[in-house]
Amino acid sequence: MSAFRTAPTTAPPAPPSASRMTGRQKLVLVLLLGAQFMIAVDFSILNVALPAVGAGLGFSLAHLQWIATSFALAAAGFTLLLGRVADLLGRKRLFVGGMVLLGLSSALGGLATTPGVLLTARVLQGLATAAVTPAGLALLTTAFREGPLRERALGLNGALMSAGFTAGAVLGGVLTDLLSWRWAFFVNVPVAALVVALAPSVIADSRPAVRAKLDVPGAVTVTGGLLLLVFGLTQAGETGWAAPTTLAALLAGAALLAGFVFVESRAAAPLVPVRILKRRSVVRGNATGLIAFVTETSLVFLLTLYLQEVLGYSPLATGLAFGVLGIGTVTGGMLGGRAVGRYGTRRTIVLGGVVQAAATLSLVALGTSGGWIALLLAATFVGGVGNMLVIVGFMVTATSGLPDEEQGLATGLAAMTQQVGITMGIPVMSAIVTARTGSATGPDAVLSGISAAVLVNAAIVLAGALLAATFPGRRGTPASTR
Known part of the structure; x- marks a missing residue:
């Protein structure tokens, strides 16, 4: 018998053969996707505002990176633990609690008058992210049984999360230029309040029948x-x-x-049964997901350097240029669920990886004149589509074939993979750029370092696609995920 029982006031899940979402499922989807989009925005909304934050609160240049690092440490370090806590104590309870913490910590960050208070707020935001991300994903996967509806839901989730990274850069630039960097925090408060108000009546609860020991x-x-x-x-x-x-x-x-x-x-x-770690779908799904997040998020870093240091773009113009990438990721997310249902996860991941690698490789041709922006926009759109196909395939693979009571664990592993991948990519690519440029300065030197890192980035994506091509599987779901 499952260790979880579903609240009797909640409509039962649609049968596996259903191809349409129920009204309740649509409400659940909108609420959970809105929360995940907000979480994704938080990853990048402060990036373009860091100089303004530093000037406003007296951060030294050397310590400015801790505004991002403190968030990443908490978000990546506690995701797996809180994903399992969600399984033990209830996903909705942890999800709502995490959203409450996110709203309060965002208000604290917006009101901060010293570096210490701001860093405390960022740590709390990271902890809230570590709670909301796996709990929200587990609620999403348990609301939709394996099959087309879950694939569609995960595709939309991946699309909105990737679009959130882009939207965060754009929104951070707009808010900082028009209002203040403090609004990069305050914007979360009403959204979190709305989610907390609606979640109890919309989302089905899962409570442990027997409370296991942690x-x-x-x-x-x-x-x-x-x-x-x-x-x-x-x-x-x-x-x-x-x-x-x-x-x-x-x-x-x-x-x-x-x-x-x-x-x-x-x-x-x-905390994580060894049999889960030995499960091929979990290992392979998370391996491809790690590559997808390492390469695409670090590519955004490289192209930010290109746009600002080589072409001389402002932070706001840089954020707007990445809007095309956001459109590509939304497009890929909408196509991803259908591609998995038609071709299976293996072929979807391979196709997405090859497309992303080809688009990334084309960026090696970028030059120092402004006309090269056309290539950048086209390549980021196509690469965004390919990357999202990989991410949707990763999420479906990593969460398939497991009972509902272990979905929090599976999504916790997937969320941990995402957080570590986002953190890992930038230092790796930054080291390549630094090694190539050495002590040289100027647009040509920076472009040389960026080109070398872009080439490595494309090679990593292609290696991941070739690795996925060796996965056993066959057309369809869920057989293709085994």
Whole structure:
């Protein structure tokens, strides 16, 4: 018998053969996608506003990166733990609680008058993200059974999350230029309040029939390992990969994660059962997802350097240029569910990876004149479509074939993959740019470093597509996800 029971006031899920969403499912979809879109916006909304934030609160240039790092540490470090907590205590409860924390921490950030208060708000925002993302995804996957409706829902979810990254850059520039950087925080408050007000009556609750014990040793090792890993990656982008602090953090993080696997193999009630870690769909799905997030988010970083340092674009103009990428990701998300249903996850991931790799490779041709913006816009649109096909295939693969009571765990792993991928890509590509440019300055030198990093980026995407091509599977779902 399942460890969860569904609240009797909630309409039962549509039968697997249904091809249309019920009215309640549509409401659930709108509410959950709105929350996930808001979370995605938070990742990037402060990026173009960092100089203004630093000037307003007295951050030194060396410490400015901690505004982003403090958020990433909490979001990536606690996602897996809170995904499992959602399974044990109830997904809706954690989802609503996370949205309450997000609204309160955003208000705190907008009212901050010192660096310490702002960083506290960013840590709390990261913790809220670590709670809302896996809980929201688990609520989404349990609201739609495996098949076309779940694939469509996950496709829309992926599209809006990727569009949120782009919208955050645009919105951050607009709010900072027209109002104040504080509105990059305040904009979350009414949205969070609306979600909290509607969620109790719209979303079906899942409560544990028997409250299991939390695997404390597993929670400590995996959370500590992820925190150190993310810290090491962010330090690499600031001080270099050979710096003692970077190496110590990465090695300690790797040791703790290895210890986590050892602990889980012997735990009576493991945080992540070893059988889940051995499941091919989970491992392969998360491997392709990691590549997708590492490459696309770091490509945005590289193209931001190109637009501002080579072509001389303002932060606002840079954000607007990425609007085309947002259109591409929304298009890919809308196509992704249909592609999975028709061709299966393996072919969808391979097709998306090849398209993304080809579009990324074309960016090696970028030059120093303003006319090259046409190539950038076309390539980011096509690459955004391809990347989203990979992400939809990743989400369907990583969450298929598991019972409802383990969807929080599966989506927690997927969300962790997303967070680590977003964090990992930028320091890697930044190191390549720095190594290529050396002490040289000027648009030509920067462009040389960017071109080298873009080439590596395309090679990683292509390698991921070739890896996915070796996955066993056959046309259709869910067989293709096994």
